[in-house]
Amino acid sequence: MRQLAIISGKGGCGKTTLTAAFSSLSENAALADCDVDASDLPLILKPQVINRENCPGLELASIDPNLCTGCSICREVCRFGAVLENFTINPYGCEGCAVCTVACPENAVSLVPRVSGQAVSSITRFGPMAHAKLDIGEEASGKLVNMVRKKAAELADQYCCKLILIDGPPGTGCPVMAAITGTDLVLVVSEPTVSGLHDLKRAVELTAHFKIPTVACINRYDINKKKSLEIEAFCREAGIPLLACLPYTDITTKAMVKEETVIEYAAHWMDSGAVEFANIVRKLWEEIEMRLSESFEKETCSRALKIRKS
């Protein structure tokens, strides 16, 4: 099974729009929306939920008011300022470290389990999908991303999918690492802005660290052609194939409002601009598919060689 992850150094670059478009172009793919902070892929793909599972987060301290004598020792030892003056716990401050439980002379503090979010399995019109919702103020998002990927793999098995399309979280932190490890190819979506090139470099640093083959595309390339050329030059130097330059357009928003992928929108609304845009996305997808099957061939070749040698 092949896995493609779509990432970008920051939010708002068009990751989800492209992932949704790819899902309508690919035959037989399972989807994983790993942007667990703000999961947007379901807004277009309208999933029908088949299963939900809670994701455990860090535990939470709880003070028994019947045992508490108000000695304040817990307030003194807590480095996160999570014990409030009235000896209740601020759940957004508490990191579940348990220091208060050992410090309390009355044994009035205990840790209780806390749920950080939900991982969900669904069916969409383009195949099965795993996604999630992280609860407000929770931080164990790398863990939830792992759960989503596990669910996507199970769904892919169950529905005999040959590919998993991963919509990555923004940034270059822990959740992104969880979203790209073990994938066969990463597509970095970039933008020609002052921060765009900077973010692209960080994303590429990350994929190089994990030794994952990486390709790139520029979204809204015509908003600043000079910056686009800089991105192009960087890609050439870094040996990252730049597969497409997508123009600045309102088609993506129009399609989003209709709750359709840009491919569907172009087919339904006979808008010439939309057809043109959809063709660029289609070409990008064909390039990606080719690379995915190339690396597949390489892998089977090297496996075959190994077998022959042994």
Added chain:
Amino acid sequence: MRIAIASGKGGTGKTTVAVNLALALEDVQLLDCDVEEPNCNLFLGFELEPVEEVNCLVPEIDPDRCTLCRNCASFCKYNALVSLPKKILSFPSLCHGCGGCSLVCPAGAIEEKPEPIGVIKKAPCGSPLTFLCGTLNIGKAMATPVIRSLQNHIDESKPVIIDSPPGTACPVLEVMECADYCVLVTESTPFGFHDFLLALEAAKALNVPVGVVLNRDGLGDSRVEDFCRAEGIPVLLRIPDDRTIARLYSEGIPFVKEMPEWKKKFEHMFGTIKGLACKNTGVQ
């Protein structure tokens, strides 16, 4: 008065609003609390000076004193300490600095040493704007202490504008919690609306009054506006979907500089916020 600029996720225009608002006003403080990706200065271009190093206290184990009782490793909730047959290994990057390990060590073998996790920088004296930003070191996961240190530099005598981190996790709540008013930046599209509801949920949980800035207005539909009207949430400002504004952004130029008519609009928005924050929370 502290105004937090937030949104459910990245790329909606938080930094644009924070920077342009700060530049449109006189005598304010601008704080970039998006410590994982502090972008404000890309638009300001100050030569920043470091003012403070932010540290996290991580354990250092004295092998001569350690009796290998493993209390520390079994206590640590973050797997920052691992016990091997002949040694306790520590992973400072996983440590949250709770101090529990040294508390439970019966042999007094653990000393806590400060480990740098980030840095606070500021614009030099005499700059047209009082600007401070925090940067989390790459590979570190503890954004909240850096944000907290940055907030210690708040000058109460001036209005403070705070560029928040994206999302609705811990770091955002840390910023919203201390704010008198929260400006939510959003677009009126299905994605924008969805992410706006998440940010709103966070603000409501903390009881902070909110107003909305509609970015790329004219694109999409009216769902955010309809919702705001029904819920009584004020729409403070509309920034149109304008190619000039997008181009200026891509070049790192705050658009109030090239389009002076916007200065008035941001000043007006600030006036509205002052009135609303007074009414809701009783601050001046």
